[in-house]
Amino acid sequence: MNNVAGDRLTAAQLYEILRLRVDVFVVEQECPYPEIDGRDLLPTTRHLWTEDFGSYLRILADPDGVSRIGRVVTAKAARGKGLSAELMKAALDHIGDADSVLDSQTYATGFYAKFGFVPEGEEFLEDGIPHITMRRLRVAR
Structure with a gap:
């Protein structure tokens, strides 16, 4: 498992991250959208990925x-191995007890619910795909 701040990414790591995201979101899901949004290299952005960039x-x-958890993606060849669940656990360990939010493709809400996320608001279209915002509230101790 890799966990790297945006300003610490190497060029090769950023290349692999962008390649995976474009392969799935732009090519496989046929959603031409501005993948490079200016937030990847910020020092406050954390990038988590599995070995060989199978999931990110x-x-x-x-x-x-x-x-905000985002760009959750698994390569087609790596699906069904629990990699996204492994990453979500690592992300929530990193976030700790703080509130967190994500925008889920509606078919994946059950997956995120397993991690304590609940839908809020109305379904919306993002790049032609139905999404819903999901929130995980601060864990009381």
């Missing part, structure tokens, strides 16, 4: 102080 996600620091 990033954690953003939203302006309101909430951690």
